[in-house]
Amino acid sequence: MTEQKDKKQVYKPKAISGFPEWLPEYRAIEQQWMDHLRKVFESYGYCSIETPAVEELEVLQAKGEVDKEIYVLNRVHADPNEKGDARLALHFDQTVPLARYVAQHFGNLAFPFKRYQMQKVWRGERPQLGRLREFYQCDIDVIAVDQLPLAFDAEMPAVMYEAMTGLGIGRAQIRISNRKILLGLVEALGISDSVSVTRTVDKLEKIGEDAVADLLKKEAGLGADSINKILQLVKLKGDARVLENIHAENEQMAEGIKELTFVMNALSHLPQGAAIADLSIVRGLDYYTGTVYETVLLDIPQFTSSVCSGGRYDDLAGSYINRHLPGVGISIGFTRLFDVLSHYGHIKPGPKSPTQVLVVLPSEDRRVEASSTASTLRKRGFNVELYHAPQNVKKQMEYANKKGIPFVWFPPFEDGKNHEVKDMASGSQTMADPMTWTI
């Protein structure tokens, strides 16, 4: 039966490091996850947008050279004498594309603009587990004109908590702070180099309190009193009540405390521990001006970094449009999460096929009955395959087994009655009517 070709030279393909792809049974779960996220995002009124995979290099670098490893495109057959188009590069996140999109379509969007975006992004980094060159990000952002109500800062964690817990990977904890609090304290202490303070505090969870104190002394040149005050602040962690104990040294601190208190109070309907105030959260990017978020998975110790992060920024698209557009957003590093979780066996693969019912084709002369049975079931919403050739029934059952198809249907004999269906899990076979049968 089998026709074997002459052995010949083939180019044996291998996986490209950093560019993951999944077998169908894992792709099915990836789709389930994405469907779930989309459903949650839409249930809070976020609309979908998609931007091209590329931006002009000049757009990506409008705020200056970026240190992400950007992939630029060249056509393989490009005519060297051809007048150059703008140089195109693959986007490395969805925030720059969002800024460009909002600036470009400003007059056609309704504000506050609430959008979600679930696309692949590319970074030419050295790949390792959880650090990929191509990965999905799932972002929500709200962009307003001139003023953005604080209610949106509180909406982000509410949406993401629902999004994360629906994935069936245990408890998520969203840790929230407001950069104005720490930056206000830094200002009150007369420290000019705020960046080195925030960068050091950002390491607290990783390197511990003593190492942070040491760095603040050696690298930022702070005195013992300043270090003590900073550490006292950033060690605060808990529900809204921990904020009551912070003494506001200046207006900026007071504003930060007020904003964070509002956000925490608005999240009081979430289960205990779902969202906590954590003053050590500062985020690396200077970009953020107020509320900031990180998220840990309490039941997945192998996933050590933040799975879902973001914050408020004052001026989204200032490089592209002369309008003041504040925003707040949060982003799931989707593929990074999926990659690490599947690596550690935390993802149970789905079925190899979406087919729910395999209709047996007993012989060529009963194709009409079999085909019409398949069609009836399909119209009723089931995913149905008609077996592709009139082979013996054992072979057809094997196919169902191999693909994990849960039901095998035996179409009627000439009398048009007596359908039977076999439940492959239990092995039981019963009479059934394709017009009324349910799983």
Next chain:
Amino acid sequence: MTEQKDKKQVYKPKAISGFPEWLPEYRAIEQQWMDHLRKVFESYGYCSIETPAVEELEVLQAKGEVDKEIYVLNRVHADPNEKGDARLALHFDQTVPLARYVAQHFGNLAFPFKRYQMQKVWRGERPQLGRLREFYQCDIDVIAVDQLPLAFDAEMPAVMYEAMTGLGIGRAQIRISNRKILLGLVEALGISDSVSVTRTVDKLEKIGEDAVADLLKKEAGLGADSINKILQLVKLKGDARVLENIHAENEQMAEGIKELTFVMNALSHLPQGAAIADLSIVRGLDYYTGTVYETVLLDIPQFTSSVCSGGRYDDLAGSYINRHLPGVGISIGFTRLFDVLSHYGHIKPGPKSPTQVLVVLPSEDRRVEASSTASTLRKRGFNVELYHAPQNVKKQMEYANKKGIPFVWFPPFEDGKNHEVKDMASGSQTMADPMTWTI
């Protein structure tokens, strides 16, 4: 209230030619279309796969230099002394990636392998309406080991007819032929240059019978008798009965006629004219070895090319694996279709927001009731926004209007009763209970 920034230099972004993006109200329709296609594909048992956006250039060119304009990637900061990774390039279709995927994961797939794939592909072509540099393709293919039953050749048009007609863009007609018939005739006539014949016949609909006869004479050097026999054949068009009149000159022709007859008979359940035999269909690519498909939209005269094409190929992955893997597939040029249809106004935009209900926030001290109302409705499956600030009700209604939100909900007063909901289309306002209300 508004804070106007100092005028400063901005980089005003513009659309990149050939890289389409849509406003939210069109993106909503694009999503609807893709959801529909996915549902149809899965209902016939096709599983989803996704491959990375890139392949190794060597994989893309394993069958020799390809004439598509390929985009290759370079890292913007690449160290010139760094040992080169393999050169990566964006895929220009989904067939080469499928071949590579099947070869690479051969041992982990269940055959016949039925997969759909809906991803963006990139081609560095000169853009024009309907010819883009970045576009979605939506493909289904079945790959078997050694032998592929003809039933799958008949399944392709059945699936795609359902897929296309569900888009609400009028009647689709799938035109089917089998290359063995024309190639058999060419062989019987002793013509050695079959490629120039198929390439000429491919132009029949565009340039007409006389021009084709002329080209066959001048370019392929055929005599009057051969030209006449070829034209007689390729003018045949209609249901399975037209095939009865073809005289098989050799075994290859006979096999082609038999196969096409099987396919047409298996499609007899489709509405009249949905699938026709059309012997002028040959497809440009030599790649195809049997059944071939093209699809025209009968009610969209502006869309002149085939919207959905494909066919059977003998050996999918011969460049990558020493196994004989025949396949059959068909592909929708999704974004090309969407682009042309929206250009000609054939696509009615959807809502600017997925929100179905806007819950009014009457004042800050009624946030708890309003928030809990929104939450109740959301849990019941509705897409719900709680208005973001306690502004006056007129302003909140304006927001609903601007975003096309169909219902505005007034939460209860202190007594917890007396919810009211306003239907924005009719203007009628009625009492409603968030636990039982339906649209």
